[in-house]
Amino acid sequence: MTYADVYESWKSDPNGFWMKAAEGIDWDRRPSKALFDENAPLYEWFSDGMVNTCYNAVDRHVENGRGEQTAIIYDSPITHTKREISYVELRNRVANLAGALRAKGIEKGDRVIIYMPMIPEALEAMLACSRLGAIHSVVFGGFAANELAVRIDDAKPKAIIAASCGLEPNRVVHYKPLLDGAIELAKHKPDFCVIFQREQEVADLIPGRDYNWHGFQYGVEPAECVPVEGNHPAYILYTSGTTGQPKGVIRSTGGQLVALNWTMKNVYDVNPGDVFWAASDVGWVVGHSYITYGPLVHGNTTIVFEGKPVGTPDPGTFWRIIQEHKVKTFFTAPTAFRAVKREDPTGEYIKKYDLSGLRAVFLAGERADPDTIVWAQQQLGVPIVDHWWQTETGWGIAANPLGIEELPVKVGSPSVPLPGYDVQILDEGGHPMPAGEMGAIAIKLPLPPGTLQNLWNAEARYKKSYLEHFPGYYETGDAGYKDEDGYVYIMARTDDVINVAGHRLSTGAMEEVLASHPDVAECAVIGVADKLKGQSPLGFVCLNAGVDRSHADVTKECAALVREKIGPVAAYKMTLVVDRLPKTRSGKILRGTMVNIADGTEYKMPATIDDPAILDEIADALKTLGYPNAG
Ligand code: COA
Ligand code: AMP
Numbered sequence: 001m002t003y004a005d006v007y008e009s010w011k012s013d014p015n016g017f018w019m020k021a022a023e024g025i026d027w028d029r030r031p032s033k034a035l036f037d038e039n040a041p042l043y044e045w046f047s048d049g050m051v052n053t054c055y056n057a058v059d060r061h062v063e064n065g066r067g068e069q070t071a072i073i074y075d076s077p078i079t080h081t082k083r084e085i086s087y088v089e090l091r092n093r094v095a096n097l098a099g100a101l102r103a104k105g106i107e108k109g110d111r112v113i114i115y116m117p118m119i120p121e122a123l124e125a126m127l128a129c130s131r132l133g134a135i136h137s138v139v140f141g142g143f144a145a146n147e148l149a150v151r152i153d154d155a156k157p158k159a160i161i162a163a164s165c166g167l168e169p170n171r172v173v174h175y176k177p178l179l180d181g182a183i184e185l186a187k188h189k190p191d192f193c194v195i196f197q198r199e200q201e202v203a204d205l206i207p208g209r210d211y212n213w214h215g216f217q218y219g220v221e222p223a224e225c226v227p228v229e230g231n232h233p234a235y236i237l238y239t240s241g242t243t244g245q246p247k248g249v250i251r252s253t254g255g256q257l258v259a260l261n262w263t264m265k266n267v268y269d270v271n272p273g274d275v276f277w278a279a280s281d282v283g284w285v286v287g288h289s290y291i292t293y294g295p296l297v298h299g300n301t302t303i304v305f306e307g308k309p310v311g312t313p314d315p316g317t318f319w320r321i322i323q324e325h326k327v328k329t330f331f332t333a334p335t336a337f338r339a340v341k342r343e344d345p346t347g348e349y350i351k352k353y354d355l356s357g358l359r360a361v362f363l364a365g366e367r368a369d370p371d372t373i374v375w376a377q378q379q380l381g382v383p384i385v386d387h388w389w390q391t392e393t394g395w396g397i398a399a400n401p402l403g404i405e406e407l408p409v410k411v412g413s414p415s416v417p418l419p420g421y422d423v424q425i426l427d428e429g430g431h432p433m434p435a436g437e438m439g440a441i442a443i444k445l446p447l448p449p450g451t452l453q454n455l456w457n458a459e460a461r462y463k464k465s466y467l468e469h470f471p472g473y474y475e476t477g478d479a480g481y482k483d484e485d486g487y488v489y490i491m492a493r494t495d496d497v498i499n500v501a502g503h504r505l506s507t508g509a510m511e512e513v514l515a516s517h518p519d520v521a522e523c524a525v526i527g528v529a530d531k532l533k534g535q536s537p538l539g540f541v542c543l544n545a546g547v548d549r550s551h552a553d554v555t556k557e558c559a560a561l562v563r564e565k566i567g568p569v570a571a572y573k574m575t576l577v578v579d580r581l582p583k584t585r586s587g588k589i590l591r592g593t594m595v596n597i598a599d600g601t602e603y604k605m606p607a608t609i610d611d612p613a614i615l616d617e618i619a620d621a622l623k624t625l626g627y628p629n630a631g
Contacts, residue, residue, distance in 0.1 A: 002404070007418075007419050008182060011422075018035070018448070021261070025254075025258055026056055027049050032049075035446060039498065044255075044453060046230030046254030052131065052253075054098075059225060061299050067088035069087055070086055071090045071301060071363035072085040072123060072301070073085075073300055073301060073325050074120045074306070075305055075306070075307070079306065093124055095222035097124055098223035099220040100423070103220050105191065106129075106132055106159055106444025108133030108232075109135065111157040111306070113161070114138045117141050117166035122282045123296075126235075129184070129235075130234060135236060138282055139283060144178070146177075147565075149181075149182040154248055158190060158192075159190050160194075162176065162193060163196040180206070183477070191496055229253070236250055237251065239507050244507050244512040244513075249285075257452070261294070263396065263418075264294055265403045266277070266404050267418065273299065274301070276300040276303075276329050278330075280502075294395075310343050315392075319353040322353065328357060329361075331363075334502070337363070337372050337378060341372065345627045363385065364393065366534045367491075368414070374411060392466070397421045397443065410485075413487040414488060415488075440475065444472065478490050478491075479493070480492070498527030498535045499535055501532070501571065505537065509566060513561055513562050513566060516561070517561055519554055523540060525540075526595045528595065528630075537572045538576070540576050541575055542577075558575040578617060586608070597622060
């Protein structure tokens with residue numbers, strides 16, 4: 001079947017299409033149908049089925065004869081460690097961990113926050129929660145205590161599972177003090193914490209609250225897999241929106257299992273037993289879907305990589321791992337390739353390794369610039385597949401579906417919509433735009449299985465953020481166009497979200513932090529083009545009248561404040577002190593125009609601008625940092 005046939009088969013019979021895909025999952029009770037639309041525009045999938053995620057990701061492979069196959073390869077160039085965990089070993093470890101959590105009171109529906117670096121125990125913690133039907137929420141290690149506290153107050157976890165530390169190439173990330181600080185800041189307090197002590201840093205435990213990962217599992221009864229309803233939340237993953245309050249994306253159990261399992265063959269073209277590597281982090285959606293759940297549910301071997309594309313120890317790390325662990329499909333972010341290309345433009349490190357087992361490379365997380373794609377195509381000689389998705393969708397909206405048909409590549413486009421997604425380009429009034437014309441990208445409801453079901457504690461925000469602007473559609477927040485062949489092009493965000501090194505960040509959240517600086521009267525944060533990271537945040541601040549401190553001191557404090565409140569991952573370094581910000585007559589800050597000036601792109605003078613002269617002041621300020629050509 002061609003891609004067109006498969007897409008058409010979904011379109012003409014969505015229920016039949018997804019029920020067939022559901023056959024790839026082992027259900028405790030088969031669902032009677034795929035879509036549950038009684039509550040539209042809130043949709044659910046497979047709601048009356050009963051199923052367990054961990055059973056499908058782990059136990060069933062042991063029962064089906066894959067017990068000795070490696071489930072997880074841990075490769076950490078930072079700690080010089082390599083380790084393999086077979087499916088049978090994984091089952092035993094996860095059953096014990098789940099048993100220990102249950103002995104401390106964790107049950108179906110309880111929330112558990114996981115705050116861990118890239119070690120296999122992070123995946124085991126996720127799987128142990130799924131085994132019990134508990135709802136995990138993994139928080140990325142690059143966030144500060146304050147961000148963790150916000151998530152604790154929203155998710156109200158009964159337990160938090162953390163490691164003593166994380167390891168960045170240049171420093172130890174002290175997780176435990178961050179965790180203690182977050183619990184101190186949060187109004188909600190977990191009943192208990194479980195700490196995995198790493199040998200690089202052993203943390204102090206608080207008696208009565210904190211338990212040692214190994215100690216608390218001693219002598220417990222291993223837990224069985226608890227079947228849950230198909231619409232039971234599998235996890236909550238917080239992602240940046242337009243404000244400092246992150247959105248808790250709810251992923252449901254049945255839909256996630258069916259959709260991810262379907263993508264492993266149809267999109268990524270791997271078979272059970274193949275090695276699949278997503279060089280991301282479990283704190284991000286890519287880590288949830290394609291380090292943990294997708295590959296394991298499908299019976300693949302997954303790799304947990306604790307390292308960076310460059311510097312751990314050199315730009316050959318990716319290629320070493322691909323050779324050594326026989327990776328068939330590799331998934332990374334364009335920024336990682338840009339980092340490698342910068343250090344090894346002619347691919348000298350690539351030539352040192354045998355990459356003949358590599359079938360394809362997938363890129364996502366940000367726009368893949370044509371230079372990077374062409375470089376990778378030339379250096380690696382395998383399909384380089386840009387694909388587009390979001391934390392909200394959990395899997396690709398558009399991709400070149402290699403397992404169905406390898407379509408012609410159009411550099412600059414993540415190819416075509418996958419079955420399940422009816423992608424439309426709309427004008428402001430919600431009317432479809434002709435091919436080639438830019439508009440807001442929206443997806444006709446319902447979204448397919450495995451996409452977000454709702455926002456945690458925030459149904460009204462869910463409807464407002466995604467469903468209300470274009471009734472009948474899900475608003476992606478991205479803008480772009482489709483060409484005559486139906487290929488989509490993702491050009492920009494329509495909101496205050498920026499993408500820094502594949503990390504999704506909210507400029508609104510950074511503005512909230514800057515505004516809390518006692519000397520700052522007003523501020524705006526924009527994303528400016530950055531050759532390595534795609535975008536970098538840049539803040540403009542206007543100081544309170546009478547403040548006569550050195551601007552250098554204030555800007556240094558601004559950077560420190562964002563790092564302290566949001567975390568190092570924000571990579572917020574640049575602040576400009578200006579007298580005024582450009583605004584419309586109604587007072588709206590013209591952030592888009594400031595981006596155009598910084599990036600040196602053409603723009604029309606906004607008709608509603610209050611005082612055009614301010615744009616010259618902004619341009620002069622930007623010149624002091626080397627814009628429009630910096631980055
Ligand atoms: N825990 C704690 N801190 C972290 C962290 C983590 N898990 N991940 C990143 N950070 C810190 C970094 O140490 C850095 O801190 P510093 O300011 O003290 O140096 C800061 O956050 C910014 O990190 P990053 O944006 O990653 O920049 P970098 O200069 O360290 O590395 C790249 C640049 C391109 C190599 C790196 O960003 C990269 O590998 N990106 C790929 C991203 C990716 O795979 N995303 C997944 C989406 S699919
Ligand atoms: P996240 O939720 O962190 O995965 O970020 C999702 C956002 O990243 C999308 O809405 C896009 O703006 C951007 N993005 C992800 N993948 C791509 C891609 N292949 N091309 C262009 N933008 C992308």
